[in-house]
Amino acid sequence: MSWEHLHIVSHSxxxxxxxxxxxxxxxxxxxxxxxxxxxxLVALVIAGAFVAPAYLTGLAAADVVADRTFVRPGIVQTHRFWATWAAVPAFTAGALAAFALHERDDRRLRRFVLLLGLFATFMIGIAAWQGSKIVHGPNETAAAAQSGG
Incomplete structure (x- = not known):
């Protein structure tokens, strides 16, 4: 399985x-x-746990996708930029959600984390929208290497 496919699965x-x-x-x-x-809060904890695999597989996939002749490198760079800004609040919301679950009596903390999760969702949406412009197709460099040409 390629980095691109791992990213497509893990970012969901x-x-x-x-x-x-x-x-x-x-x-x-x-x-x-x-x-x-x-x-x-539990959903935000799980989302925060999946941020790192989604981000890291995206970094690995970016190099593969950028090598394709039909993908403009600027699209990949824009997606990477917004993915970085989405990963920070998403991971932070996940970490704070775990703490808020530990401190169940602190309602203000819970509600702050939920609002932070909403902001993270907005940022993830922007990154996903930018990533939707990337065309996913066959890897021409791998196909050429396998065919010997």
């Missing part, structure tokens, strides 16, 4: 878990349902 977890965790947690806050807030 932070996207979905940050969005659903923030949405459910904020809904729980609005409705006064603490279990939903806690579920949102």
């Amino acid at each position: 977890f932070p996207i979905v878990l940050a969005a659903s965790g923030s949405a459910v947690g904020l809904y729980g806050w609005a409705r006064g349902r603490e279990p939903l807030e806690l579920w949102g």
Whole structure:
């Protein structure tokens, strides 16, 4: 399996878990349902855990994708830039969510983390939108190497 495919698989977890965790947690806050807030925090912890694999596989895949003749390097660089800015709040939200689960009585901390998760979701969305401009196709350099030409 190539770095590109590993990135395509691994990046889905932070996207979905940050969005659903923030949405459910904020809904729980609005409705006064603490279990939903806690579920949102758990989702943010898991999303934060998947940020590093998604980011690192993206860095490895960027070199492969940038070598293709039909991909402009600027697109990859823009996606990498926004992915870096998305990884910071997503990882921070995950780490703070773990701490907020430990300190369950601190409602202000829980709600701050949920708002940070919403911000991380926004940043992840920008990075994903920039990444959607990258065309995923066959690796022409690998195909040429295998065919001997």
